[in-house]
Amino acid sequence: MFNVAIGAVLFVFSGYIGYAVGSHYRRRCNLFVGIIAYIDSLEKGMSFLQSTLGELTENFISEKKDDLSSMLDKYLSLLKNGALTKEDCKRILKTRLMNGYEQGIFAEMLFSLGKSDLDTQLADLARYKTLFAPIADSAKQNYKKYGALSFKLGILAGLAAMLLTA
Numbered sequence: 001m002f003n004v005a006i007g008a009v010l011f012v013f014s015g016y017i018g019y020a021v022g023s024h025y026r027r028r029c030n031l032f033v034g035i036i037a038y039i040d041s042l043e044k045g046m047s048f049l050q051s052t053l054g055e056l057t058e059n060f061i062s063e064k065k066d067d068l069s070s071m072l073d074k075y076l077s078l079l080k081n082g083a084l085t086k087e088d089c090k091r092i093l094k095t096r097l098m099n100g101y102e103q104g105i106f107a108e109m110l111f112s113l114g115k116s117d118l119d120t121q122l123a124d125l126a127r128y129k130t131l132f133a134p135i136a137d138s139a140k141q142n143y144k145k146y147g148a149l150s151f152k153l154g155i156l157a158g159l160a161a162m163l164l165t166a
Helices: 002-049 053-061 067-081 086-092 100-112 118-165
Strands: none
Touching: 002 053, 002 067, 002 118, 053 067, 067 086, 086 100, 100 118
């Protein structure tokens, strides 16, 4: 009876680990898709609405509760305080979902926003969009490949552990 309980605990634990790994891939994919959507929103807002950076960012993150919206909310508070440095941008982007290179690019983008004229700004946003597009595509492919597979493998590993302990 004790072996069955240990097997059940191992089954649940393995399933949870598989779910956590799949969740990581899903959150990473959503983060980069959101970054590209934010860049699109900035491009449209700057060229057509000609709103301020703070207003555009507030409109983008309203009613969202994901990782990107929390990063942009911290960025918005830095904008409102007026003390925006590149190190502050890097600090608010610390997450396991992005590697150092990706954090550096995104911090550079956030730091450069609002520092030049409209045409240069739109050209920079297009450049950042082309930098993030392959990263987002890779994140989508990894989520499709490994996201669903990790949960299934976690369940299978749990079943195997349950069979071995029983």
